[in-house]
Structures are given as C-alpha cells and as structure tokens.
Amino acid sequence: MATVVERERKFTGDEEFRLPDLTGCGGVVTMSDATALDLDAVYLDTADLRLARSGFALRRRTGGHDAGWHLKVGPAGGARTEYQFPAGPDDTKPPPELVALFRAASRGEAVAPAARIVTRRRERRLLDDAGRTLAEVAEDSVEAHDLVSGERRAWHEIEVELVDGDEALLDAVAARLREAGARPVPVSKSHRALGTRLAATRPAPADPGAAPVLDYATAQRDALIANHPGAWSGDEDAVHDMRVAARRLRSTLRTFRGLWDRGESEPLRAELRWLGGQLGPVRDIQVMAARLAEAVRAEPDQLVLGPVAARIAERFAADLAAAHDELRTALCSDRYADLLRRLDALLAGPPARTVDARRVARRVRRAVTRADDRLDRALTSGTDDVALHEARKAYKRARYAVEVREPAVGKPAARLVTRLKELQDTLGVHQDSVVTREVLRRQALRAYAAGENTFTYGLLHARQATAAERDGSGLLRARDRARRRKIRRWLKG
Structure with a gap:
C-alpha cells in the first residue's frame, strides 16, 4: 500500500472558461502540452454516507497513472492523505488493509457503491527552469451519478496539485485562475456527486444553551x-x-x-x-x-x-x-x-x-x-x-x-x-x-x-x-x- 500526501486546490469555470498561461507563477517557466486521460471511479460508502460526512472518500478507479483502490482522508482544499492499493480486474470489495483504515469513519458498517464519477481530463505539468514538475493542472469535464438516488450532475473543474512546488506556487496559480474567471470549489467531486443526500443527513441545530x-x-x-x-x-x-x-x-x-x-x-x-x-x-x-x-x-x-x-x-x-x-x-x-x-x-x-x-x-x-x-x-x-x-x-x-x-x-x-x-x-x-x-x-x-x-x-x-x-x-x-x-x-x- 502506498501513502501520499495530496496538496491541491479545486476551481470551477463556465463552459467559456479557458486555462490561462501560468508561466511566471511561483517559478513556473514552462507548461507542458496537455495529456488526455479518461478516468472512471466508483465511490463506496455506508448507507448513511458516514465516510463522506467524516471527510473520507473511498473509490475504485480505472484509468490514469494510479488506477486502483484509493482512500482519501481530510477535507478538500487542504493537505489530504491518500492511501493507494492495487486492484484486480474483478475486485468489487475494498482490500482489508483499507477497511481497517476507515473502520472508525464507517463505524464498522459495510460499504457499497454510492456514486460513479466519469472524468475526461486534460492534464498539464508546470515545470521550472531545471525541468522539475512543480505542479500538475487538470481540466476536468465531470459527469456524476448518484447510484442510490439516481441524481445526475455535470460540471467543469480545474485541479491544481503540488508535486515539487510549495504553497506559494498554489497561491500564485490560484490568483491567476481567479483573474481568468475560475471560482474556488470547497468540496471534493464525491461530495458534489452526493450533495443532495449529504444535505439530508445534516444534524439538526443543537439547543443554544448546550x-x-x-x-x-x-x-x-x-x-x-x-x-x-x-x-x-x-x-x-x-x-x-x-x-x-x-x-x-x-x-x-x-x-x-x-x-x-x-x-x-x-x-x-x-x-x-x-x-x-x-x-x-x-x-x-x-x-x-x-x-x-x-x-x-x-x-x-x-x-x-x-x-x-x-x-x-x-x-x-x-x-x-x-x-x-x-x-x-x-x-x-x-x-x-x-x-x-x-x-x-x-x-x-x-x-x-x-x-x-x-x-x-x-x-x-x-x-x-x-x-x-x-x-x-x-x-x-x-x-x-x-x-x-x-x-x-x-x-x-x-x-x-x-x-x-x-x-x-x-x-x-x-x-x-x-x-x-x-x-x-x-x-x-x-x-x-x-x-x-x-x-x-x-x-x-x-x-x-x-x-x-x-x-x-x-x-x-x-x-x-x-x-x-x-x-x-x-x-x-x-x-x-x-x-x-x-x-x-x-x-x-
């Protein structure tokens, strides 16, 4: 099982949004050509979405350079820990190693498919003068399907993920994207896909005194x-x-x-x-x-x-x-x-x-x-x-x-x-x-x-x-x- 710390920011844009030139942001001197990727992910959760409510996201994804089982821990927009585990062609249940990691979030309850998210991605690398990849920028066309309620959603999203860069780079790229008309997104793709059901599970406000x-x-x-x-x-x-x-x-x-x-x-x-x-x-x-x-x-x-x-x-x-x-x-x-x-x-x-x-x-x-x-x-x-x-x-x-x-x-x-x-x-x-x-x-x-x-x-x-x-x-x-x-x-x- 591999463990990585993911530091990224998410934005959304209208159909007319075009990715601006990001050279000059935090030491970026070159943007690579775009690489096209097709990603297909099934997210699993308990019946009452305990994982999502706890800031966990469990998925089995095909496509991309890290296909397999992924467990993300932490809120979107900050540093998130991602646990990665390979998946066989017929695997439908998460491996025991991942189950042990989300047992608290699930309260020991079984998980089942909750949403499917299909992403058509155009990915670019932001390089410094030494050819190092400082960050990766992905333009995503997203189609999400809540597998329980049947609700479908589609949106455009821009992800900026650090590789060898720092937070100052993220800040500079974020400012350039906002100037071009992008808007920050505070939640993950899975939260957007499950948004209606998640809203229904929010607890009632507590008594003011307590x-x-x-x-x-x-x-x-x-x-x-x-x-x-x-x-x-x-x-x-x-x-x-x-x-x-x-x-x-x-x-x-x-x-x-x-x-x-x-x-x-x-x-x-x-x-x-x-x-x-x-x-x-x-x-x-x-x-x-x-x-x-x-x-x-x-x-x-x-x-x-x-x-x-x-x-x-x-x-x-x-x-x-x-x-x-x-x-x-x-x-x-x-x-x-x-x-x-x-x-x-x-x-x-x-x-x-x-x-x-x-x-x-x-x-x-x-x-x-x-x-x-x-x-x-x-x-x-x-x-x-x-x-x-x-x-x-x-x-x-x-x-x-x-x-x-x-x-x-x-x-x-x-x-x-x-x-x-x-x-x-x-x-x-x-x-x-x-x-x-x-x-x-x-x-x-x-x-x-x-x-x-x-x-x-x-x-x-x-x-x-x-x-x-x-x-x-x-x-x-x-x-x-x-x-x-x-x-x-x-x-x-």
Whole structure:
C-alpha cells in the first residue's frame, strides 16, 4: 500500500472558461502540452454516507497513472492523505488493509457503491527552469451519478496539485485562475456527486444553551475518526492527537455531566478510558524512547559505559511493536465501533435537561477552582509526586473546560488556556522525571542481571532527579501567572 500526501486546490469555470498561461507563477517557466486521460471511479460508502460526512472518500478507479483502490482522508482544499492499493480486474470489495483504515469513519458498517464519477481530463505539468514538475493542472469535464438516488450532475473543474512546488506556487496559480474567471470549489467531486443526500443527513441545530459543549465534543469525536488511519499506521502525531481527543471527550463528559443521562454518559466515559488505555502505551513508549535516546546522546562518550543506547533502543523497539499490535487489535474490534456509535447517539440526542450559558459558565469556573485546590494541597503536602500528578490532570480538565467557552469568550479565554497549558506542562516536566527515573531503574536492573555496567543508568537517574528539583520555582511562577486577576476576570461573568 502506498501513502501520499495530496496538496491541491479545486476551481470551477463556465463552459467559456479557458486555462490561462501560468508561466511566471511561483517559478513556473514552462507548461507542458496537455495529456488526455479518461478516468472512471466508483465511490463506496455506508448507507448513511458516514465516510463522506467524516471527510473520507473511498473509490475504485480505472484509468490514469494510479488506477486502483484509493482512500482519501481530510477535507478538500487542504493537505489530504491518500492511501493507494492495487486492484484486480474483478475486485468489487475494498482490500482489508483499507477497511481497517476507515473502520472508525464507517463505524464498522459495510460499504457499497454510492456514486460513479466519469472524468475526461486534460492534464498539464508546470515545470521550472531545471525541468522539475512543480505542479500538475487538470481540466476536468465531470459527469456524476448518484447510484442510490439516481441524481445526475455535470460540471467543469480545474485541479491544481503540488508535486515539487510549495504553497506559494498554489497561491500564485490560484490568483491567476481567479483573474481568468475560475471560482474556488470547497468540496471534493464525491461530495458534489452526493450533495443532495449529504444535505439530508445534516444534524439538526443543537439547543443554544448546550451548543458550545456539544460542538466541542463533536469536534473531538471527529478528531478521533480523522486520526484513526494514522494511528493504525503507527504515526506518532496521529496517536498523540487521537489520545488527546479521547481525553478531551472524557473530560467534557465529566465536567458537563448534567447535560446527559448518566446511565449513558458514564459507561461511555469508561469506554473512552479503555480507548485511551490502548493509545497510551504506544504514545508513552514513543516519547520515552526519544527522551532517553536524547539523554544518552547528551552525555560525554567517557560517561556512557556499556551498550546503553543499544539496550534502550532494543527494549523500546520490542515494547513499541507489542503495544502497536494491541492498539491495532483494539481499533479493529467491535467494542471500538460500538463506542463510536454510542458516542454518535449521545451527541445527536436531546440534552437530559435544559442548559443555559450560565450553567456552562459555572461548570467551567468550578473545573478551574478544583484544579487550583488540588495544586494547593499538593504543594502543602511537600510536593508529593502523586498529588502533583493529580493536580496536572485536574488542570488538563480545567483547560479543556475553558476551551469549550473559547469561541464565545474569545481572547480572554484563549489567554487563560495558554496559561493553564504552561502550568500543565510545568507539572508534566516533573511527572516525566518521575516516570523516566523508574524506567531507568528497571533498565539498570536488567543491565545488572546481564552483567553489564550500570553506571550510566545511575547517572541519568540522578540528572532526572536534579532537573525535577530545579523545576520547583518554575512551577510557582507558572501557577502565579495562571492566577492573575486580569487573566481570570471573565470567569466570574
């Protein structure tokens, strides 16, 4: 399976539109002659178009230089990841490798042909003075057929896709096309083909009082789904972002628990904890492996005694492989698909009680106050590691709660989010030191059992302890910055 990142922009033009000369745009010195291509693509989706609604597009295409199965992830007009898989002449079902990648978007439901799009394309390459292809420009005559409703549409479209060029080139080409009469198109071909049915599946507007909470939770649900393919593939950023989305959802269900029937929201919170528990080991191992490798590299050669770097790399490579296998099993399970379906139902259903802006504001204020209280108790107890870790988690919940109100409050809320993040990160440095010291202790025991020198592990352990002690004054400064009256004044409103 090949994976590419597609960076393109789409435009539409009338019958009279003619592609202008694009030389001079972002280093373009030559436009190649046009190559004619006939493309025929069948798009598959669930009965209720869950893939399209989640920003996924699954197709089997013939014609062109990359015929086969394609799965695109991400909204049109931005960077989209495309997974490509070859197709046999009689293949009518997507390969299991692709099914695993869109399982979250489909909620485990079967997919079937939803639309057919036939494109007659004239493609040109934009070249620089060295003959490199900076971008490809395609003029498309498109005929689309919704295979369920029977609706047919036809339009003209211009696609500009980067190859070796940059965003500045895209901007320059876009400006030239607009001057020639082209208009930006914010959606993909498949969305245009399914537009009528997609419009019918849009959810009803949320109750105004509950809307900020529901919008925030929905955005986190969507982040889970969008990051699923990358997490499945082991991408570090996707694993991290998916874990954060799950944590934000859990926190929102807790902070605003009165919004939902607890018989539904509390079991769902437990399931989100389970999902976080599957994502956590992968991410923690990735972070710890990088952290320890950097720590070893920072030491002078004469203080690194024995195969320390190699042993750390070996240990974490094995642990990461095992954790990723477990994560893939979880992401392919019925339990995971059921979690997403239950989350959909909770977010789409009516609130359990009437909620107004004042109630939401009180919940946000309470979350921040609770975090302050936890930190004060931790500092009073003599910077107990467990108490500080609990304070850090409380500040995460407080920050997520403030984020709910950020769209309505604006800059004041954004400033508090920034300060809470600084405080949370400072507490995180301390917790990272605690965890790292324990990992080093265990690694030293393994080295000792193998008859290897353990000096370097002890040295690294001592450096981590010293770093944690130095962070004490930084914690107090971060606390005071987050509690400044002008930063929090809006919370009382």
